[in-house]
Amino acid sequence: MYSDLLHALPEVFALTNFLAVIIGVLAGIVVGAMPGLSATMAISVLVPFTFGLEPLVALGLMAGIYNGAMYGGAIPAVLLRIPGTPAAVATTFDGYPMAQKGQGGFALQVAVVSSSIGGIASAFALMLLAPPLSKVTLLFGPAEVFWVAVFGLASIIFLLGGNPVKGLISACFGVFVSVIGSDPIYGNDRFTFGQLELLDGINIVILLVGLYALPPVIDLLETPLKTDSVEGEKLGTEPIWKALPKMKGYWKTWLRGSFIGIWIGILPGAGGSMAAFMSYNEARRSSKKPEDWGQGEPEGVAAAETANNADTASALIPALTLGIPGTAVAAVMLGGLLVHGLQPGPMLFRDNPDVVFGFMWQFLFGAILLVLLGGSLATNSFARLLNLPRPLLGSIIIVLMLIGVYSIHGRMFDVYMMLGFGAVGWVMDKLKFPLPPVVLGLILGAFAEENLRLALRIGRGDWAVLFKNTTSLVLVALTVAVVIGPMLKRRFIDSRKKEGEEA
Amino acid sequence: MSEGHKNRFLRPETLSAVGILVVAAGFLIPTTDLRSISALLPAAMLIGLIILSLLLLLSDQRKAAAGEAPEKVTNSPKRVIGAFCLIVAYAVASDLIGFYISTVIAVPTVAYVFGFRNPLGLAIATAIVVGSIWLIFDFGMSQDFPTGRLWQN
Amino acid sequence: MHKLFQKSALVGAFVLAAGAAVAEYPEKPIEVIVGYSAGGGTDVMARTAAPFIEKYLGDGASLVVKNVPGASGQIGVTEVANADPDGYTLGTFNLPGMMARTIDREADYDRESFTYLANVVNDPNVIVTAKSSGLDTMDKLIAAAKADPGAITVGMSSLGGDDHFMLIKLEGLTESEFTIVPFKGSAPARTALMGGHVAMGILNISEVASFQEELNVLGVATPERSDFAPDLPTLQEQGYDVVNGSMRGFVAPAGLPDDVVAKLDAAFAQLASDPDFLQAMKDTANPVEVVRGDEFKALTSELYDLANQVWQETPWN
Incomplete structure (x- = not known):
């Protein structure tokens, strides 16, 4: 198998194939950086065109876009607090405070280096470990996947913000939105009120654009004359080789983020946002000064961006070997593969090694190119773009929001829905309801429910099926440890402090 | 505007808590038609929302009783409402008279109304935005945008 | 005014060229509505078949695939059912799914809403x-x-x-x-x-x-x-x-003119034995079994009756 890997390499370096990756990365950064346009949308728009392209050109474009967009999403997340893609939500936590402190340039450099590292790690996992890792996927039946989702949901606790009641309201709202659509088992409608458009559920991009992009746009228009919040001049950009040494302390975060991203990637359904949230939480938990997090800690950006890129190539592991995509983008990419007669499965690696391994190489080169292309060129020009007069910037973002949301299914219904979420989002933003729990609730709520109910059917209604095997029990233990652990630790520290004061 | 004579039931948090309560209770009605296993998660979330919004209501009213001023939501409600209405109008216009016409009108209008008044800048920005959208999406990717429902019939 | 002139000029050109009063179908691009996203099995079938249908329709015919995803194909097939029956809107059709949807959900179409062209995949x-x-x-x-x-x-x-x-x-x-x-x-x-x-x-x-x-x-x-x-x-x-099996094919709105039906039917008949087409379908995991016209309609009715019977005995939602 590894000889096939080397055999595929020369073809990857063919001019058009390599150019496709470069164009893909650039296009991906642009798409990711535009609030409202996501990688899923870009690739699904591209799929019909790939019919006429050579397989490696088409796949190179997709690999490039995927890698580029996962980083591109960080640009507006840092500069405007608008995550460019769903997976960049966690990047806003520390990225935006950094930009406000005048370290926006450094934040973007951390983001691009971390994204690249995550992408490279993920590409290596795909290239070297796809078959054994796909065996891991097989261990996860509905009961186990349910516990993974619960584990993810439990991390909402760390995203609640200052007021737990408001945080929980956000979470309940997100989970409730996730159940709108057809019932996962019976297929009957839930809360669709006869609208066919709602039957497939509410697309994450619609909610994200509404909640995250509309309130800042209104802010841009509300206080028009001051232009100091996006400080292009004070972005603090310096050449990347000077910035690199400052990042050498992040290797643990990079390692952890890569591991989490790869792991989440090979489990079907959860995707980059969950990976980024989890990586952020874990990095904060192990930090020596967790109180700095959320105030502009560069390591927070590193954690989120490593993980959301580390799940790109790894999401293709179950997609290529089993036909089940690990993320929404991988699902669209599967379509792109099918178009070229590349059917997922164990035969794929045997029948089309040059294309499949070439595709993997393209992921690797896409990730490496990210530093070169994203580091200076794209970052600088985008930062300048965001330096436009605020009313103009606002009106351009409005147009992008409409395009992005309309293009998902080609219907205005989604645009109106986005505006509705936007109104809700503005109120939530002003009254300080945290938004991340909504996103996580939407992603994981219905996902947990679906797997719970599949597991219950497998167990013929007996809830004991959820605790039947070791994988489930390990996951339950992990969840408990993550939730209870910090509480105990805090109590322990508090009581220590008290003792200290008394003594 | 003194905070003293403000009605304690018109505090923004109180209003939103009541809003959540009413909407959640409203959504609870259709859950009765569902199978119990199907209704489990949505009903749990709605009941959760009702309880949580009651808690929010209580804590905000307690703050009101203690004489704490509510947090200011916006400095210029007119601008916010205006901005939101313009965005909605743009979406509706795209739907009715077509995406390109609406965008050509909306980009300069929004920017002008909210303070960017340089005519040359407006013209250039509009041309670049609409041009590149057409070039990338329409020409390059043959994506369809709304053509306007008014013209279709 | 300008448009009118253009139109009459066009018509004039056709009259001259063909020597007949009626323009030949197809004189403009034909839209094929696919009820699923690009890259799905049904989409791949439509896009693989499209160039072959173009070839057999002749006269520089062109087919444009349009994805209208949502509600497991229901949104797209409803659009086909409500389109003008002029031959310029075709759609993909899945069995038994499309018929089952008329039973377990409210649907704005039924089995009489279509002109059945050909089932291509079984x-x-x-x-x-x-x-x-x-x-x-x-x-x-x-x-x-x-x-x-x-x-x-x-x-x-x-x-x-x-x-x-x-x-x-x-x-x-x-x-x-x-x-x-x-x-x-x-x-x-x-x-x-x-x-x-x-x-x-x-x-x-x-x-x-x-x-x-x-x-x-x-x-x-x-x-x-x-x-x-x-x-x-x-x-x-x-x-x-x-x-039993899952079937995918092409339909048009009910009431298609006979000459258009005849042309399309001839194209699908030739398609069924085109070795290049069969190979392309095999490569994309689509087992071909072409059933045309009335036979396809009868097949649909049969599956509807089966689904209905199952629904009466054991409704699934």
């Missing part, structure tokens, strides 16, 4: 079991299901689809009982089978062809062995008389 159901289940023959499987009714869990892609009807046929034939586990799509069902989380699965032949080593493929629900994977035995060979 992807027969297969019965598979997990390697870990030890059930490597049909007889063992049925015996296990009878020994403890409901003990065998069956992974499939959804309720109210071809997999579901297949199981109901099997249950009726063998008087056995299974527990249905409807995943979202067949790939997760197949993965659960490979992991041994469910004992048995009902999938389609295109979905298991490259997984024969990872699963026990017990039988294919066709009267004769499928060309797609000729090494797999049929269920009939083993004494279980069940035939």
